[in-house]
Every structure is written in C-alpha cells, then in structure tokens.
Amino acid sequence: xxxxxxxxxxxxxxxAVRLVAAREMSVRLRSKAFLILxxxxxxxxLAVPIITKLAASGxxxxxxxxxxxxxxxxxxxxxxxxxxxxKVAVTEVADQAAGTAAVRDxxxxxxxxxxxxxxxxxxxxxxxxxxxxTLFSFAGAAEQxxxxxxxxxxxxxxxxxxxxxxxxIAIAITAGLLMYLILMTVGQMVAQGVVEEKTSRVVELxxxxxxxxxxxxxxxxxxxxxxxxxxxxxGVLGLAVGMADGQLSVSxxxxxxxxxxxxxxxxxxxxLYAMIFASAGAMVSRQExxxxxxxxxxxxxxxxxxxxxxxxxxxxxxxxxEVLSFVPLTAPVLMPMRWALGVAxxxxxxxxxALTLACxxxxxxxxxxxxxxxxxxxxxxxxxxxALKAA
Amino acid sequence: xxxxxxxxxxxxxxxxxxxxxxxxxxxxxxxxIFGFVGSNGAGKTTTMRIILGVLAADGGEVRWDGVPVxxxxxxxxxxxxxxxxxxxxxxxGEQLTYLARLHGLGAAEAASAVRSWTERLGVHARVGxxxxxxxxxxxxxxxxxxxxxxxxxILVLDEPFSGLDPxxxxxxxxxxxxxxxxxxxxxxxxxxxxxxxxxxxxxGIVRAGTMxxxxxxxxxxxxxxxxxxxxxxxxxxxxxxxxxxxxxxxRENGRTVLALDEGADDQAVLAAALxxxxxxxxxxxxxxxxxLFRHVVSAESHPGETASRGETEK
Numbered sequence: 001x002x003x004x005x006x007x008x009x010x011x012x013x014x015x016a017v018r019l020v021a022a023r024e025m026s027v028r029l030r031s032k033a034f035l036i037l038x039x040x041x042x043x044x045x046l047a048v049p050i051i052t053k054l055a056a057s058g059x060x061x062x063x064x065x066x067x068x069x070x071x072x073x074x075x076x077x078x079x080x081x082x083x084x085x086x087k088v089a090v091t092e093v094a095d096q097a098a099g100t101a102a103v104r105d106x107x108x109x110x111x112x113x114x115x116x117x118x119x120x121x122x123x124x125x126x127x128x129x130x131x132x133x134t135l136f137s138f139a140g141a142a143e144q145x146x147x148x149x150x151x152x153x154x155x156x157x158x159x160x161x162x163x164x165x166x167x168x169i170a171i172a173i174t175a176g177l178l179m180y181l182i183l184m185t186v187g188q189m190v191a192q193g194v195v196e197e198k199t200s201r202v203v204e205l206x207x208x209x210x211x212x213x214x215x216x217x218x219x220x221x222x223x224x225x226x227x228x229x230x231x232x233x234x235g236v237l238g239l240a241v242g243m244a245d246g247q248l249s250v251s252x253x254x255x256x257x258x259x260x261x262x263x264x265x266x267x268x269x270x271x272l273y274a275m276i277f278a279s280a281g282a283m284v285s286r287q288e289x290x291x292x293x294x295x296x297x298x299x300x301x302x303x304x305x306x307x308x309x310x311x312x313x314x315x316x317x318x319x320x321x322e323v324l325s326f327v328p329l330t331a332p333v334l335m336p337m338r339w340a341l342g343v344a345x346x347x348x349x350x351x352x353x354a355l356t357l358a359c360x361x362x363x364x365x366x367x368x369x370x371x372x373x374x375x376x377x378x379x380x381x382x383x384x385x386x387a388l389k390a391a
Numbered sequence: 392x393x394x395x396x397x398x399x400x401x402x403x404x405x406x407x408x409x410x411x412x413x414x415x416x417x418x419x420x421x422x423x424i425f426g427f428v429g430s431n432g433a434g435k436t437t438t439m440r441i442i443l444g445v446l447a448a449d450g451g452e453v454r455w456d457g458v459p460v461x462x463x464x465x466x467x468x469x470x471x472x473x474x475x476x477x478x479x480x481x482x483x484g485e486q487l488t489y490l491a492r493l494h495g496l497g498a499a500e501a502a503s504a505v506r507s508w509t510e511r512l513g514v515h516a517r518v519g520x521x522x523x524x525x526x527x528x529x530x531x532x533x534x535x536x537x538x539x540x541x542x543x544x545i546l547v548l549d550e551p552f553s554g555l556d557p558x559x560x561x562x563x564x565x566x567x568x569x570x571x572x573x574x575x576x577x578x579x580x581x582x583x584x585x586x587x588x589x590x591x592x593x594x595g596i597v598r599a600g601t602m603x604x605x606x607x608x609x610x611x612x613x614x615x616x617x618x619x620x621x622x623x624x625x626x627x628x629x630x631x632x633x634x635x636x637x638x639x640x641x642r643e644n645g646r647t648v649l650a651l652d653e654g655a656d657d658q659a660v661l662a663a664a665l666x667x668x669x670x671x672x673x674x675x676x677x678x679x680x681x682x683l684f685r686h687v688v689s690a691e692s693h694p695g696e697t698a699s700r701g702e703t704e705k
Binding site: 011016026196197202204205206210211376 | 445446466472474479480492
C-alpha cells in the first residue's frame with residue numbers, strides 16, 4: 001500500500017468551499033426532484049402567457065355611451081356592430097358630464113363626445129379597445145355616404161396610464177412568483193441538506209477535515225447555483241414565449257433588466273434565507289422535526305408573497321407594499337415586483353438591496369454560531385439560546 | 392521508524408455539570424498501535440473528537456511531533472467516528488473520492504487511492520452503488536476506506552471493530568498492523584478486549600475522563616497478578632470461598648477462576664479442591680486484560696465485587 005505519501009495536503013478556503021459546492025451541485029442536479037421541479041416551473045411559465053391570452057380573447061360586450069341627441073348615431077353603431085359580429089351595447093346619457101361619469105365608473109367603455117366631418121371624439125378610461133376603434137371609424141364614414149372612407153377617431157383618456165401596465169404586472173407577478181417559489185424550495189433544500197448530514201452523521205467526518213463555515217458556505221453556494229438555474233431557465237422561457245406571442249412588447253432590454261434584477265435579488269434574498277434555513281436545519285436531528293423549525297422562517301416569505309399578489313397588481317402604489325419592500329425578509333419578493341411595475345425608484349431598490357445584504361451579514365454571524373454549536377449535537381432539538389452561545 | 396509522538400496532554404472537557412474529561416493524558420508513538428479502553432461514557436469518544444478538532448477542549452492540548460495539532464495536521468489524520476457516517480444516497484466511489492479530495496488529494500491521486508483501498512477492503516465491486524444499498528458490514532468497510540483513502544499520517548479509529556464479521560475483523564487487524572509498520576501511530580478504542588490484547592503494543596484504560604492505567608499489555612497483565620484455574624466437576628458452589636488469601640473471580644466453562652493474594656498457598660487450594668472430589672485441571676495463568684479492565688474500572692464504584700466472566704464482548 002502507499003508508503004508515507006506526502007501530498008501538498010491542506011486545501012485553501014476556496015478549494016474547500018468549491019469542493020463542497022461541487023458535490024452539492026452534482027448530487028442535486030442529477031436528482032429526480034430537481035428535474036421534476038424544473039419541468040413543472042418551466043411548463044408553468046410557458047403556460048401562463050398562453051392561458052392569459054386564451055382567457056382574454058373571449059367575446060365580451062362593449063358598452064358605449066352616447067348623449068340623447070345622438071340616439072340615431074347610437075342605433076347606427078349597434079347596427080354596424082351586428083354586421084361586424086361585435087357585441088356592443090349603447091346606453092344613452094343625459095349630457096356630456098354624465099357620459100364622462102359613466103366611463104369613469106366603468107359603466108361604459110367609451111363615451112362618444114362628438115362625431116362629424118372633423119372626426120369622432122371619444123372619452124375612455126385608459127385606452128380605446130381596437131374593436132371599438134374600428135367601429136367608430138366605420139360609423140363616421142357611413143354617415144357621409146359611400147364610398148366609405150375611414151373616419152378620424154380621437155380618444156381622450158380620463159386616467160393617465162401607462163399603456164404597458166398590463167405587461168408590467170405580468171412581469172412583476174412572474175418575478176415575484178419565481179422569487180417566492182425559489183427561495184422557498186432552495187431554502188428547504190439547504191435545511192434538508194444540513195439535516196441529512198446530521199442524520200447520517202457524515203458531518204463529523206467532514207468537520208474533522210474542513211471548518212464548519214467552509215462546509216456551510218460550500219453547501220449554500222452549491223444550492224444557490226442550483227436555485228439560479230431553476231430561476232433562469234423558466235424565466236428565459238417565459239420571456240421568450242411572452243415575446244414570441246406578442247403579449248410582452250416591453251423591450252427586450254427591459255425584460256432582461258427585470259431578470260437581472262431578479263437574479264440580484266435572488267442572490268441577496270437567498271443568502272439571507274439560506275443562512276437562516278441552515279441554522280434551523282442544524283438545530284434538529286431528524287427530517288421529521290424540520291417542519292417545526294422551518295415554519296417561523298417561512299412566515300415572512302409567505303406574508304410578503306400574499307401582500308404582493310393581493311395588493312400590488314391592483315394598487316402598485318400601496319403603502320404597505322412599499323414599507324415591506326424595505327424589510328429584509330420580505331424585500332426579496334416585493335422589491336423586484338415594485339421595480340418591474342415601475343413604482344420603485346432606483347434609490348429605493350438599492351437601499352432595500354443594501355439593507356438585505358447588511359441583514360445577511362448580520363445573520364451570517366449568528367447562523368455560523370448556531371451551526372457550529374448545533375451541528376454535532378444529536379437527539380432533541382437544540383434550544384436556540386444554547387445554539388447562540390458563543391463557542 | 393521515527394520517534395514522533397501524538398501527545399494528549401491534560402485535556403479537560405465539561406458538558407454543563409458533567410465532567411467528560413478530567414486531565415486526560417497519554418501519548419502514542421509513531422508505529423505503535425494504542426488500544427483505548429474504558430466503559431461507555433468514560434471519555435474515549437470525547438478524547439478522539441478533541442484530537443480531530445471536532446470538539447474544542449476546555450483545557451489541555453494535543454501535540455503531534457511536539458507541535459500543537461492544527462487544522463493542517465488534522466487533514467492528515469485518518470478518522471473513523473464512533474457514529475458511522477457517510478452520505479446514504481451517494482455512490483461509494485464518488486463518496487470516497489470526495490473525502491479524499493477534501494483531505495487535499497488531487498483528482499487522479501484520489502481516484503487511484505479509492506481504487507486500491509476498495510480493492511483491498513473487498514468493496515471494489517460496489518463502488519457504483521449507493522452506500523445505503525450496502526450491507527452494514529460493507530458500509531463499515533467503506534467507512535474504513537474513508538479513514539484511509541487520503542494516506543493519513545495518524546490513524547484515530549473509534550470502535551473500528553464493532554459490527555464487523557470475523558473476516559472483516561481480520562482484514563481490519565491486518566490493515567492496522569500494516570499501517571503501524573509504516574510508522575503511523577494508530578489509536579483505536581474497543582470493547583473487544585481480546586482483540587486489544589492481541590493487537591496493541593500499549594493499552595490505556597480510562598475511567599471517568601482520566602487515564603487510570605497505561606502500559607504495554609504484558610506489564611498491565613503482570614500488574615494484575617496471577618490466576619488459578621481449577622476444574623473440579625463434583626465441587627459444590629462456593630467450595631473455595633472460605634479459603635484464606637483467595638478470591639473467587641467467577642466461573643469459566645465449568646472451571647473456577649481464583650485470584651491468589653501475594654503469598655497465598657496454591658497447594659491449600661488444590662487440597663480443598665481434591666476434598667470435593669476429582670480435580671481434572673489445575674493451572675496458573677496471568678490475569679487477562681478483561682479481568683484487569685474489570686478490576687481497574689470497577690475499583691472505585693464496586694469494590695471487591697466479583698464479576699462473572701464469559702461476556703467479554705459486548
């Protein structure tokens with residue numbers, strides 16, 4: 001056998017962390033669970049734009065308001081809509097103020113202010129739907145008799161809105177959902193990985209060779225790469241499908257920008273959550289006990305997502321969402337969404353990112369201590385107070 | 392053979408109110424097999440974990456070749472923890488390669504070390520299988536390979552023989568002897584005292600976190616005095632208990648084992664035995680390590696208690 005081999009021995013910190021991370025990745029990337037999850041998320045993000053398109057294309061009745069004096073014009077619109085196979089319901093209002101109010105209240109999709117040789121003036125809430133645009137231009141032309149020439153249609157919007165708002169919401173929800181799902185799954189992957197090493201006792205063999213922080217850092221880095229792959233693949237697929245489909249006409253650079261910001265947030269958020277999840281994993285000895293220590297960690301993540309999905313799409317300016325987008329534990333989900341919605345100025349994004357990173361550094365100190373104090377203890381759950389004791 | 396030594400010097404360790412180690416001191420020379428024995432909870436595992444740096448001592452230090460053991464030295468120790476541990480869902484070969492790499496071997500070097508050790512330990516056919524699919528005995532062999540795969544300079548093995556079949560015990564013994572012959576200090580703990588007696592150059596007996604006896608097997612045995620083995624088939628129970636200067640240590644395969652005090656008359660014992668009927672065997676022998684162990688370990692807690700033999704292995 002080998003007789004007194006003397007190799008260079010001692011690993012550098014980087015080598016140790018890299019070896020641990022490489023093992024973590026090779027094991028996880030080959031696992032069925034990873035491939036299945038990746039498949040599901042990819043399919044989900046392919047399906048979302050398609051489903052929204054299908055849902056949006058159903059026939060709906062458009063409501064048009066006209067003043068009483070224009071009743072004839074109204075009937076002409078209805079007749080024309082019939083021929084065009086459009087569903088249009090015309091309501092008569094007393095005066096221009098009532099018509100504007102109807103539009104503002106959402107009772108009417110458009111209010112015809114005037115029509116004549118100099119074009120048709122309409123008032124709409126946000127934008128004039130294509131079908132009504134066609135209808136108005138034909139209606140005006142018919143008045144003047146054949147040959148039908150298209151009539152100028154001028155739309156006035158009541159609400160100053162971003163025509164790309166819908167797409168921004170779609171991107172924001174996608175970004176938020178990805179962050180939420182990925183932080184949740186990779187966080188649990190870290191915790192389970194730590195418990196697996198503890199349960200199988202292999203951790204004692206590892207710690208006889210490398211330092212606890214090297215093991216922790218390598219594990220977190222390895223899982224992070226796996227998580228990033230899980231984030232980028234569906235993200236790119238979703239964007240590609242959305243743009244090919246024409247639903248997302250936001251420029252490519254803006255989309256890629258959103259993805260990059262999401263990745264930056266993933267890095268910061270993952271760092272923070274991974275440390276916390278790892279300490280939680282180190283405190284228990286069996287997978288069955290993991291649920292109990294992970295629940296409190298998942299709370300802020302879930303809360304952030306619930307706020308994001310229930311408030312942000314309808315009210316991007318929401319104060320509570322703004323506040324929570326600065327809180328380190330909820331920021332990784334909320335801030336990328338607010339950024340995608342265009343309601344967060346760059347300084348807010350940077351401040352929140354800095355806060356999250358600072359919190360990550362703080363947590364690293366505690367997590368490292370909890371991990372070191374707990375990872376070799378088996379049996380009952382290690383009480384937090386003991387786990388935090390200075391070594 | 393070098394005169395390098397692994398010195399364990401006055402280690403202390405407490406867990407809350409429990410004293411785990413109380414001035415644990417001994418040394419193991421290069422090329423020596425050192426047996427570490429003591430009852431459960433005596434501090435063997437704690438000592439080994441401190442040597443490996445897995446635990447921090449409250450006081451004292453561990454030195455290799457006169458220099459306090461640091462992280463760099465520890466990466467050259469081969470360790471087999473009492474709590475066996477490998478990744479259950481990782482393949483044997485990948486696992487051993489990973490551990491070899493963690494100890495600083497290059498990729499090619501690690502691969503060849505894995506091949507040679509798995510062949511040597513008879514698990515080469517299983518390198519592509521997940522560890523959890525192996526029998527317990529084979530997992531033990533892989534565990535040993537994990538301790539040896541990085542060509543360690545020092546071997547620290549916590550209960551390496553527990554759970555091994557007789558063939559594996561032979562392989563393990565052979566490997567330990569070989570490693571010692573290469574000039575590596577080998578320290579292992581065991582409850583199988585017959586093995587310790589057979590393998591070790593020196594033995595340390597621990598009790599309550601302190602080394603209570605530490606010497607060569609011969610000298611330890613000599614210190615335990617001599618025993619008389621008497622086979623008198625017709626003798627009633629307790630036939631020897633009234634003899635002066637004689638302690639009944641127990642029975643062994645129908646024979647009565649007696650300890651003689653200094654200067655006690657063995658001929659009186661023979662006469663007493665003959666008085667009960669025929670005597671088919673009457674022999675002197677040195678105390679076995681097991682007897683000595685019982686004596687040393689129970690010296691304080693159960694003075695004078697006679698232990699029954701025959702359950703040497705746990």
